[in-house]
Amino acid sequence: MLNVILVLISAGVLLLMFQPRLTQSRFWQATLTPLSSIIGSGFLIIAPLLASIVGIYSPLAVTAIVVLAYAIGSVIRFNIIHAEPLIHDHKAHPVIYKIDLIANAALSFAYVTAVAFYLSLLSSFLLTYMGFSESPNLERLLTTIIIIFIATTGYFRGLGGLEKLEAYSMSLQLSIVAALLIGIVVYDYNFVQSGEELIFEVKGRDWFTKICILSGILLVVQGFETSRFLGEKYNARIRVQSMRRAQLISGALYFVSVIALLPIVQTLDLENIQIAKIVAATGLAAAVLPLMLIVAAIMSQFSAAVADTVGAGCLASESSSGKLSTNKGYLLVSFLAIVLVWTADLLEIISVASRAFALYYLLQCVVAIIASHHHYIQSKRIAYFTQFATLAGILTFIVVFAMPAK
Numbered sequence: 001m002l003n004v005i006l007v008l009i010s011a012g013v014l015l016l017m018f019q020p021r022l023t024q025s026r027f028w029q030a031t032l033t034p035l036s037s038i039i040g041s042g043f044l045i046i047a048p049l050l051a052s053i054v055g056i057y058s059p060l061a062v063t064a065i066v067v068l069a070y071a072i073g074s075v076i077r078f079n080i081i082h083a084e085p086l087i088h089d090h091k092a093h094p095v096i097y098k099i100d101l102i103a104n105a106a107l108s109f110a111y112v113t114a115v116a117f118y119l120s121l122l123s124s125f126l127l128t129y130m131g132f133s134e135s136p137n138l139e140r141l142l143t144t145i146i147i148i149f150i151a152t153t154g155y156f157r158g159l160g161g162l163e164k165l166e167a168y169s170m171s172l173q174l175s176i177v178a179a180l181l182i183g184i185v186v187y188d189y190n191f192v193q194s195g196e197e198l199i200f201e202v203k204g205r206d207w208f209t210k211i212c213i214l215s216g217i218l219l220v221v222q223g224f225e226t227s228r229f230l231g232e233k234y235n236a237r238i239r240v241q242s243m244r245r246a247q248l249i250s251g252a253l254y255f256v257s258v259i260a261l262l263p264i265v266q267t268l269d270l271e272n273i274q275i276a277k278i279v280a281a282t283g284l285a286a287a288v289l290p291l292m293l294i295v296a297a298i299m300s301q302f303s304a305a306v307a308d309t310v311g312a313g314c315l316a317s318e319s320s321s322g323k324l325s326t327n328k329g330y331l332l333v334s335f336l337a338i339v340l341v342w343t344a345d346l347l348e349i350i351s352v353a354s355r356a357f358a359l360y361y362l363l364q365c366v367v368a369i370i371a372s373h374h375h376y377i378q379s380k381r382i383a384y385f386t387q388f389a390t391l392a393g394i395l396t397f398i399v400v401f402a403m404p405a406k
Helices: 002-017 026-040 046-082 084-088 094-129 136-194 207-221 224-229 236-265 275-284 289-319 326-343 346-375 378-401
Strands: none
Touching: 002 136, 002 289, 026 136, 026 224, 026 236, 026 289, 046 084, 046 207, 046 224, 046 236, 046 346, 046 378, 084 094, 084 346, 094 136, 094 275, 094 289, 094 326, 094 346, 136 236, 136 275, 136 289, 136 326, 207 236, 207 346, 207 378, 224 236, 224 289, 224 346, 236 275, 275 289, 289 326, 326 346, 346 378
């Protein structure tokens, strides 16, 4: 009975997501890109990842990560309003323009790597469930085909075409997530009623090491910055508001999912976390969930890759001062991603890309400090300097000390 209810809930949410009032809303369209990037890059993995580091304290850890990400998002939102006019008038403000250009270069590398990495994961996951034995070349070929499909859509149909891909994949993913959370809550209720306790075998690490690993996990919730590069279609007010909404929605989902999944996560081998095993473990709550989550896992990687392609293509156009069109920017990003797929060890360079995201946020804090000097009186400058400098200090720590969980 529960399986039927969960399928009906998922179908109902999916129908709701395709209501014209939502699909025709510019505000919702602007929300999709950052939301796809934030959720797609880590929704399934964050609960077991945190549990492997801090065990029962995972809810506190995810709260800290989400709050910090929102604070960093406030810097990007500040820059959309206050720094963009200065950056566009780069002859009058060369320093802020050059800092932003360096930040964009770091972010461009991170985006290209992320696109290649997400779609490689998608291909590996899909081929595994189709029964193919491990074949790196087949995985690379499928990844290349998917990248070409995204690039072609972006080149011929532009930002609107890519947003439709995000809408389809994100709507399907959110409908499944809704069913997942309800199914897990039912499982949690039975778990509590049974009188069992949560027990995690956490690897012995000192607190400094744990903080360094948690610092790296901050980058799991990156993606909100993509709103910064949608100026071709949306004004500053829409980009700021839609980014804020995307962070609030994703933050709530991350927080609730981490808490709800703890009873199931404790059944996993936290020394060897794999998406396929996480998906299979949800069968403890309802038999239908693993099948639904296979689709959600594929859609999550696809939507994150599309969102980062959007961000990278728009960023490439902005950095070239419009000499490179956004549509051609999508082609350039896709070409570089294909090169990485066939030539690089993505597992090794993704850690470098994570630091590149942190470096971008760090430099945006510097940009915000300079912009606040141009727009505010002395008292407000001090307040903003304190806020942005504090975040810059935290991000400097992440750039230097963040490490992957092992």
